[in-house]
Amino acid sequence: MKMAVFLVLLVIFLSAYAPLQSEALNVRGRLLKSKTFLSPPFPLHPGSVSNKFYYDIDFPRGHLALKSFDAEVVDENGVPVPLHETYLHHWVVEPYYAAKNSAAADAKGLPKTILNRNSGVCKHTLGQYYGLGSETRHTATWVPDPYGIEIGNPPEGYEEKWLLNVHAIDTRGVTDKQGCTECRCDLYNVTVDEYGRAVGKNYTGGLYCCYDQTQCKVREGFNGELRKLFLRYTVTWLDWSDAVVPVKIYIFDVTDRALLEGKSEPACKVEYQVEECSSENRAKNDCVDVMVTKQVLPRGGDIVFGVAHQHSGGIGVSLHGQDGRLLCTSMATYGKGQEAGNEAGYIVGMSTCYPKPGTVKVHDGEVLTIVSNYSSERQHTGVMGLFYILVEEHEQQQQQTVANKPALCFSFPVSWCLPAWLSNNL
Numbered sequence: 001m002k003m004a005v006f007l008v009l010l011v012i013f014l015s016a017y018a019p020l021q022s023e024a025l026n027v028r029g030r031l032l033k034s035k036t037f038l039s040p041p042f043p044l045h046p047g048s049v050s051n052k053f054y055y056d057i058d059f060p061r062g063h064l065a066l067k068s069f070d071a072e073v074v075d076e077n078g079v080p081v082p083l084h085e086t087y088l089h090h091w092v093v094e095p096y097y098a099a100k101n102s103a104a105a106d107a108k109g110l111p112k113t114i115l116n117r118n119s120g121v122c123k124h125t126l127g128q129y130y131g132l133g134s135e136t137r138h139t140a141t142w143v144p145d146p147y148g149i150e151i152g153n154p155p156e157g158y159e160e161k162w163l164l165n166v167h168a169i170d171t172r173g174v175t176d177k178q179g180c181t182e183c184r185c186d187l188y189n190v191t192v193d194e195y196g197r198a199v200g201k202n203y204t205g206g207l208y209c210c211y212d213q214t215q216c217k218v219r220e221g222f223n224g225e226l227r228k229l230f231l232r233y234t235v236t237w238l239d240w241s242d243a244v245v246p247v248k249i250y251i252f253d254v255t256d257r258a259l260l261e262g263k264s265e266p267a268c269k270v271e272y273q274v275e276e277c278s279s280e281n282r283a284k285n286d287c288v289d290v291m292v293t294k295q296v297l298p299r300g301g302d303i304v305f306g307v308a309h310q311h312s313g314g315i316g317v318s319l320h321g322q323d324g325r326l327l328c329t330s331m332a333t334y335g336k337g338q339e340a341g342n343e344a345g346y347i348v349g350m351s352t353c354y355p356k357p358g359t360v361k362v363h364d365g366e367v368l369t370i371v372s373n374y375s376s377e378r379q380h381t382g383v384m385g386l387f388y389i390l391v392e393e394h395e396q397q398q399q400q401t402v403a404n405k406p407a408l409c410f411s412f413p414v415s416w417c418l419p420a421w422l423s424n425n426l
């Protein structure tokens with residue numbers, strides 16, 4: 001009797017297992033889903049800044065594997081807006097879990113919301129799953145097959161929602177477009193930050209000076225209409241299945257000096273300043289600012305994707321292993337014209353790395369080096385040097401328990417074994 005039940009189960013398992021295999025081969029095919037959404041509108045007039053946080057945005061729901069997230073700023077007619085009119089400083093998306101019944105959560109002493117951060121070491125900043133800036137139109141975010149970013153698996157009593165932050169600066173008619181996009185405090189006439197704290201005397205520019213509703217200096221007599229803009233974003237995904245291999249997201253930040261200074265807590269400042277090169281260096285034609293730091297990768301595995309984020313003036317960023325080996329280089333591309341996606345003087349794309357699976361390995365606790373290069377032909381304030389990687393984690397512990405447990409094998413009709421994930425559940 002027991003054997004009969006087992007055989008019935010076996011037939012069900014095997015017939016369920018067969019289509020999974022074909023899904024694995026066909027992740028790019030019919031199962032790939034895609035949808036385009038619009039953020040809430042953000043109004044901008046010449047010189048103004050919008051830095052808004054939108055909670056519970058439109059997003060695919062369910063237990064899914066994210067494959068890509070692409071975005072751009074458009075106007076009310078859906079027409080892409082060029083960076084020299086509206087500079088997209090950054091956008092970030094991050095999942096969070098909201099209690100289905102917040103009163104019940106409260107009563108149990110449970111949080112109403114839980115931010116679901118990426119796996120990186122920057123604890124108080126850079127928690128996003130995706131985030132880019134001016135380069136978004138020509139930067140690939142595609143997660144290669146058979147990998148996917150697992151979403152929609154919230155803890156009991158919670159549902160998953162998504163947070164979007166869009167920081168945009170309208171530079172129509174401003175006296176200094178680059179100065180406004182680099183958030184130079186003098187152009188914004190800002191001496192205290194959003195929370196009323198004085199920005200340091202030597203803080204000449206950055207996010208503290210271009211917060212929501214600040215105003216950059218506009219040419220006398222310039223008139224430009226108020227515009228309603230949107231972030232239009234396209235998400236591509238697959239339904240989650242065992243055919244998808246999950247990847248972990250890590251974001252490294254070149255401003256974190258903690259390890260170099262012997263401190264244990266990472267200090268990701270996100271922004272830094274590039275000083276204009278000295279006359280000696282200019283004479284030697286060496287006006288490149290090289291910023292280097294080290295950060296720990298908590299869990300190792302195979303790198304399957306990598307991309308950097310920089311601001312105007314950026315040349316490229318490289319990521320190296322503990323022994324100095326190159327893991328990935330991401331270089332900036334600049335536009336050459338006027339139209340959206342090809343704006344001269346702006347970074348319109350960052351190159352990406354798609355290593356052949358299994359060829360770029362990093363180990364648990366490995367100390368990685370981040371190198372961010374900027375042109376120092378002139379000063380740049382509020383620049384960034386981030387490196388985003390996706391890692392397929394090696395499930396060592398699970399493999400061990402599998403190895404310890406004899407596999408369920410049969411000799412009829414030919415010698416074969418149940419897949420480990422299946423026999424472990426029996």
Ligand SMILES: *[C@@H]1O[C@H](CO)[C@@H](O)[C@H](O)[C@H]1NC(C)=O
Pocket residue numbers: 189
């Ligand atoms: C700059 O800000 C100060 C006070 O914070 C104000 O008195 C001054 O008028 C502002 N200047 C301009 C040009 O807006």
Ligand SMILES: *[C@@H]1O[C@H](CO)[C@@H](O)[C@H](O)[C@H]1NC(C)=O
Pocket residue numbers: 200202203273
């Ligand atoms: C500003 O000066 C202080 C003290 O001299 C220093 O600790 C800090 O790093 C400086 N900040 C910047 C952005 O240069």
Ligand SMILES: *[C@@H]1O[C@H](CO)[C@@H](O)[C@H](O)[C@H]1NC(C)=O
Pocket residue numbers: 288290315316317318329330371372373
């Ligand atoms: C950064 O600059 C250094 C020194 O000029 C150079 O050796 C390195 O290749 C550059 N890396 C990138 C990613 O541009």
